[in-house]
Amino acid sequence: MLISIQEAASFLQTHYAVFDELWRRQEDSLTDAELLVLIDTVQTQATPHYLLTQLKKLRFLVETDSQAGAWELAPAFARWVEYLQQVARPVSSAVVRGRLTELDNLLTAFRAVTARNDLAEGRDILSDTRNAFQRLTEDMGQTRAAIANVVSEAKSEHRTQSALKRFRRINRLWSDYLIPMLELLDPAGQLEVICSAWEHQLALSLESKFLPERRTAERIEREMQILRVALRVSFRECRNELEPLHARLRRDSLWAEGAARILAQIEREGAVGSQFASSLPVSTFRYSGQASRAALAASAARWLDISEPPAVIQFGGAAVPEDSQALEDILAAIAAEPSGSFPLDDLLAWLGREHGGRGFYPLIQVFSLLVTDSRYIASFNLPLSEYEVAGGVVRCGRVKLEIRKAA
């Protein structure tokens, strides 16, 4: 049954609010009950049942292929609205393959009419071939525009979608649309084979005088060149659109997943003795180890002008309890000291006096950190003397500590 354009246009104009809503739900397949609810939500004079019947009768809605009793906007109507809305959809590789098959079939048909010397049929085939090349070029442009839209949406959807979801979406675009495009660029790929075959056939047709005018062949050749350029430009632009976002979303999703795993593991197994304690190796100040070597000890003895190497004090990781905050607390207190407290003329004595209660090992470690801290200037002065701090004895020169002035 043919549908009158006037009737369809009039229905569309009267009930455009229903179409607005249907367009908003265009990705959904809806049952009769869902459609009635949807229509009911829109302010309209007609009853939902009447409108639904008309939508089906005028073929604005069609039953989906995949599910009986479910309805969707008729693809042809949806394409028209997309055209009006200038909505670009990437062209699938299946469609592109279909176009290539069409070009191949047209070539076979052209060879046949050449053999029959049927110029009239030959002209029709060449016209179809030109159109097929043009459609392929348009497809590339449409894919390019669609990808730009999706990238733009993915950038703006960061409040509603996780990086992982956005990453998967972008990645799908790459594999579904750009990889096939890359295959078309392949000099040994199907498109180039077809183009070469067409070029060869057109040359033969001119040579054999089947085609009386060179201009006819040149039009097809020009379309092929335009397609090749469009392909390269489209691929490059799509990649330029996608790649930075893809890289960022991939990185973000990996970070987020890794962080979630770390937190789950810490919560499950606790922090004590965690494997993450060694996940950031750094160079550290070592009290034991190299200092306990005989050669260094002897060297130290010569330097200190004492007859025997000093007994090695067994400092080590265990000397300061791992969960102690003493070190941080002392450093925080020093950082909070008013600038008027500086310079500290005798750092070790000051530390013993102010923070002796925190324990010997943290105090020594703080001393070491402060004299190497770039925010301070430490100056060492002889003679050596023995300091009794926090229950231990340290032989050391006097160290003056002052705040380094900003350059």
Added chain:
Amino acid sequence: MNEDLPNPKPDPLPQLAAVFRGIKSGHHWCFGDPEYADLSGELFEDYKAFFAQLELNLHRDSRGFIYAVSDDEDYRGTDQITRFVVFTAIWVDAVADTGADIGKALFQPNQSVVDLPHLHAEAHRRILALVGINETNDIVTLLRAMERLGLLSLDGQERFSLRAAFHRLLDVCLDAKMKNSPLTPDDSSMPDDSELAGAEEGEAS
């Protein structure tokens, strides 16, 4: 001007004393630090060779920082490092929940300590408590410890900026994801320019 005077012998490793002091405290040098240009330039291999004698491996990271690692098979790390990792993981987790660009959010300069999301969610507070962090002051203390390693720079008590070396902590998150988790097809990386160039060159010929 007396040309007969011998030129003073140039110092082969001009920043050696400063670098040595930093290495003892696990410092990371980033682009912009006075020592960085010297360390990252043509003298890098000389510095590396020097510290190798002391069983220290100097690393130059392409993201703009340099650090040393002790050559110690028995290294077991410290609980402080666990705190750094938990701090980072919670931050990444919280930013990921908002959907924001993680790198951009973390490396935003001059961030306010009180605006950090660490203590907002109950789940995060519970995990932080496991590593002894219960309030903002504990976070400030932790940030100060990170500053000593050169992972960030503090501006007083309230503001800080991450330095390039903080990427090492983000790498821990990356490692946690990659370990025992081969890349899924979705994770496949994109073809690079050479692939396109190859296709184009072939096409052009």
